[in-house]
Amino acid sequence: xxxxxxxxxxxxxxxxxxxxxxxxxxxxxxxxxxxxxxxxxxxxxxxxxxxxxxxxxxxxxxxxxxxxxxxxxxxxxxxxxxxxxxxxxxxxxxxxxxxxxxxxxxxxxxxxxxxxxxxxxxxxxxxxxxxxxxxxxxxxxxxxxxxxxxxxxxxxxxxxxxxxxxxxxxxxxxxxxxxxxxxxxxxxxxxxxxxxxxxxxxxxxxxxxxxxxxxxxxxxxxxxxxxxxxxxxxxxxxxxxxxxxxxxxxxxxxxxxxxxxxxxxxxxxxxxxxxxxxxxxxxxxxxxxxxxxxxxxxxxxxxxxxxxxxxx
Numbered sequence: 001x002x003x004x005x006x007x008x009x010x011x012x013x014x015x016x017x018x019x020x021x022x023x024x025x026x027x028x029x030x031x032x033x034x035x036x037x038x039x040x041x042x043x044x045x046x047x048x049x050x051x052x053x054x055x056x057x058x059x060x061x062x063x064x065x066x067x068x069x070x071x072x073x074x075x076x077x078x079x080x081x082x083x084x085x086x087x088x089x090x091x092x093x094x095x096x097x098x099x100x101x102x103x104x105x106x107x108x109x110x111x112x113x114x115x116x117x118x119x120x121x122x123x124x125x126x127x128x129x130x131x132x133x134x135x136x137x138x139x140x141x142x143x144x145x146x147x148x149x150x151x152x153x154x155x156x157x158x159x160x161x162x163x164x165x166x167x168x169x170x171x172x173x174x175x176x177x178x179x180x181x182x183x184x185x186x187x188x189x190x191x192x193x194x195x196x197x198x199x200x201x202x203x204x205x206x207x208x209x210x211x212x213x214x215x216x217x218x219x220x221x222x223x224x225x226x227x228x229x230x231x232x233x234x235x236x237x238x239x240x241x242x243x244x245x246x247x248x249x250x251x252x253x254x255x256x257x258x259x260x261x262x263x264x265x266x267x268x269x270x271x272x273x274x275x276x277x278x279x280x281x282x283x284x285x286x287x288x289x290x291x292x293x294x295x296x297x298x299x300x301x302x303x304x305x306x307x308x309x310x311x312x
Contacts, residue, residue, distance in 0.1 A: 006075060006189035009082050014182045014203050016086055018210020020093070020101045021178060024258040025170055026215055028234035028265070034160035035167055041211050043171050048182075049204035051175035052195040057252040058177050059195070062184030065124040065252070066106070067113040077116045078188040080307060081108035084300035092288050099288040100256035103132060104296045105181050111297030115304035129293070131253035135244055136263030142240035143267030150236055159231060166238030170257070173242040177249035178257040182207065226265050226282050237264035259289065 026040045035043075052059065068074070085104035092099045106128055113120045154162045186192065186199050241260040248255045262285060269276040 003190075006079065009079055010182075010186045010189045011202075011206050013082050013086065013185050014206035015210040015213075016089065017101060017179070017182050018207040018212075019214030020089060020210075021174065021258060022207060022211020023215040024261055025167075025174060026211070028170075028237045028261060032160060032163045032231045032234060034163050037215060040167065041208050041215075043168065044174070044211060045204040045208040047171040047175035048179050048207050049197075049200045051172060052180060052183050052200050053197060055176055055249070056180060056183060056195045058249055058254045059180040059183040059187060061124070061128065061252045061254055062105075062109070062181060063187055065121060066109055066128065067118050067120045067124075073116060073118055074188055075191075076307065077109070077112040077118050077304065078185060080116070080304045081105060081112040081300050082185055084108040084112065084303055085296050088292060088296045088299060092292065099285075099292045100132075100259050102178055102181055102254055102256040102259075103289060103292045105185075106132070106254070107293035107296035108300035111299070111301035112304045115301040116308060128253060131248055131251070132255045132259075135248060135255040136259045138244040138247075139237075139241045139260040139263035140267030140270070142243055143236050143264045144271045146240045146243075147232070147236045147268050147271055150232060150239075154232070154235065159235060163231070163235045163238065166235050166242060169242035169246070170238050170261075173245035173249065174257045177245045177253075177255060179207070181254060226262060226269075226278055226285070233265060233268040236268040237261050240264035240267065 022041065022044060025044060026037060067077075082105070085101065085108040088108075089099055089101050089104050106125070110120060110125055112118075150159070150162060182203050183195055183200070186203060187194075190199070192199065238261075241257065241264040244260050244264070245255055245257055262282070266277050266282055
């Protein structure tokens with residue numbers, strides 16, 4: 001496949017990741033002025049650029065644990081998967097059903113690989129899906145003790161300090177886990193065995209541009225629609241989601257930071273009052289999550305069969 005096409009796809013995927021994920025990471029702290037949005041974007045970019053140089057375990061899960069994606073066949077399957085995942089995410093988001101790009105790419109990779117004839121590890125797929133489905137619930141459960149701790153310790157300026165710590169943890173967790181789906185796309189597209197500084201810097205720049213563009217929409221969704229969020233809820237969600245996602249990174253399991261943040265926000269609100277959570281909006285998001293993976297897999301499989309037939 002043409003290097004120009006692969007480069008364009010990898011860059012587009014990084015921008016869409018920024019739009020879909022970057023705003024969500026900033027959303028929880030929008031009501032706390034201790035970190036300005038510009039500073040937050042720069043912190044995310046720095047983490048996305050530098051953390052993969054230390055650990056790229058989750059990216060390797062995408063490139064080897066789900067399927068053996070080496071050579072031209074792996075590149076074509078990845079290209080089909082990226083386009084299919086982006087199509088599903090943009091379709092659902094355009095209809096007010098924001099979803100997980102991580103679930104979309106896992107489903108699309110599985111469907112494209114099966115249709116293209118690339119060997120798929122069913123055990124690896126089951127492992128990734130199991131952890132991904134559990135992550136939002138882990139985030140929600142962690143929110144309970146974290147909120148109790150913050151109620152006792154965080155007041156006034158102290159809450160701002162906890163917010164800085166929580167947001168930093170979120171950035172590191174995202175870069176070590178969810179953000180590495182971008183690195184996996186770059187690695188397969190260019191045949192890279194591991195992360196390199198120029199690749200990570202370019203990826204971070206594209207991600208940051210997408211985050212700036214997507215902030216208003218993602219911020220509105222997580223900080224208003226799921227929950228009438230207050231500063232305490234936001235800091236609770238940052239610490240809880242960051243802990244859950246970085247724990248998953250330690251075992252090489254890619255999970256969605258957006259899902260984990262949403263679960264932690266629901267947990268933070270529910271422990272205070274079940275009526276504080278806007279369950280109707282929460283269920284719309286859950287429905288989108290449930291549709292994302294099978295639809296992405298089917299679309300990618302169909303697209304791969306068409307491309308394979310044309311190239312035969």
